Amino acid sequence: MLAERARNRGHSVRHLEKPTNRGIARRIARSSVLVLSAATCICRVHAATTPAIELKTAKTAVVGRIVSRDKRVCWILNSRGELNQVVLSEVESFRKTATRFRPLSTMEVRDQLVREYGREYDVAGRGRYLVVAPRGRAKEYAKLFDGVYRSFRAYFSVRGFQIDEPEFPLIALVFPDRKTFNAYCHKDGITAVSGLRGYYLATTNRIALYDPGVTSIGLGTTPTPNRTDRDPSRWRPEIGRGTMFARLQGSLQDTIIHEATHQIAFNAGLHAREGGTPVWVIEGLGCVFESPGIRDAAKSRNRDAMTRINRLRYVRFQSRFVGAKPVALLRSFVGGDQMYQARTLDAYAYGWALTFFLTETRPTEYARYLRKVASRDPLTAYTQDARLSDFRNAFGDDVDRLETEFLRYFKQLK
Known part of the structure; x- marks a missing residue:
């Protein structure tokens, strides 16, 4: 009944008393869920016809489209493409603000970025990307990000898989130095650990990195071989703070390619931004696209898979898993993320190899x-x-057989 009244009233506001005890808080949460259920059902059918709603708590008001919810929390996507988590027991009022949710246009987002970052930065647009960078550098970076995006789409298209178009402009921030980057990390609630070069944050939907003084960048350069990947559990916050995927050490180009791959995948419907996607799925795809051969249109169609390998990951996988005494790992690797915490470099190699094997075969x-x-x-x-x-x-049901084929594939890949 409450949900039906909310739909009939359109833009009217239904106010709720501020919770004063647990019993009232529970009633508010139940009332909120009734209305949110209707909005969520519409959202899953067709995002373009989903209404925009506003939820108010004592601290803030969030306006946007509901993308997921349960009895405790809901995630709302605002018109800039940012995800906000709202605890339903804290909701004091809610209303439908529009019959159809409308994302901001690229021009509207660009104007906001110009106002946000001022005269010390340029904002350049290319394809799906808007890039904020120190004056005189934004166009160069935008070209690189757009190149990654085009390569990503082409790679899946050649394999007969059409990915979704991003609903929102893809934003990348390039700061002029480490100090400015660290300040932005603090704003995002990210600990700027030593060696952190950049990251993609799923809640803001932005990439942030800094320019260490590189004079030129391009897609054709060979990735730096001396990267250090650290335990993801140390730098990836829990879902309540937003999922963060980072690049530690390595060249600026490596960072751009890896983080852009994450951002594109999350915006193309391949991963869920609210969380829950296995680490190997996310990082495996990111590592696949580190290889210049993957991003080269001609090589991506080449029958010789060696032209597309990530050499750093390939060498480690061959030495740690193929040449060693066979150990059944596939079940535990697919079933959990423990290897990324206990044997990080091995996990990155294994995740790359499994993803490469599946995409190739x-x-x-x-x-x-x-x-x-x-x-x-x-x-x-x-x-x-x-x-x-x-x-x-x-x-297929026979995971052991698949693992045998997986290892045999790499024994023959020379």
């Missing part, structure tokens, strides 16, 4: 698997059994 099944993982409820725990079930549904 089973592109249709891999695409279907990405869609399945991205479409699941991100607020529901993704258990080991559930992960393995989705993996089996995509690639």
Whole structure:
């Protein structure tokens, strides 16, 4: 009944008393969920016809489209493409602000960025990207980001998989020095650990990095081989603060390519921005696109897979897993993220190898698997059994046989 009244009133406001005890808080949460259920159902059918709503708490007001919710929290996407988490027991009032949610246009977002960063920065647009960078550098960076985007789409298109167009402009911030970058990290709630060169934050939907004084950048350069990947659990916040994917050490170009791959994948419907996607799925794809051969249109169609390998990951995988005594790892790797915490460099190599193997030998099944993982409820725990079930549904019930084929593939890849 409450949900029906809210729909009929359109823009009218339904005010709720501020909770004074747990009982009232629970009633408010239940009332909010009724209205949010209607909005969420519409959202899943067609985003273009989803209403925009406003939720007010004692501290803030959030306006946008609901993308997911449960009895405790909901995630709202605002017109700039930023995700906000709202605890339903804290909601004091809610209303529908528009019958249709409308994202800001590229020009509107560009104007906001110009006002936000002032005269010391330029804002350049190219393709789907808007890049904020020190004066005189933005166009060069925008060209590189756009190149990654085009390569990403082409790679999947060649394999018969059309990815979604981003709903919002893709924003990248390039700061002039470490000090300015660190200040922005603090604003995002990110600890600027030593060696952090850049990151993509799923809640703001922005890439942030800094220019260490490189005079030129381009897609054709060979990636730096002396990168150091650290334990993701140290720098990736929990879902309440937003999911962050970072690049530590390595060249500026490496950072741009890796973080742009994350950003594009999250905005192309391959990963869920609210969280829950296995680390190997996210980082494996990021590592695949580090290879210049993947981004080269001619090599991406070449029958010789060696032209597309990530050499750094390939060498480690060969030495640590292929040449060693076979150990059944695929089930535990797919079922959890523990290796990324206990054996980080090995996990990055294994994740790259598994992703490369699946995209090269089973592109249709891999695409279907990405869609399945991205479409699941991100607020529901993704258990080991559930992960393995989705993996089996995509690639077959016999995981042990697949692992044998996986290792044989790399024994023959020379």
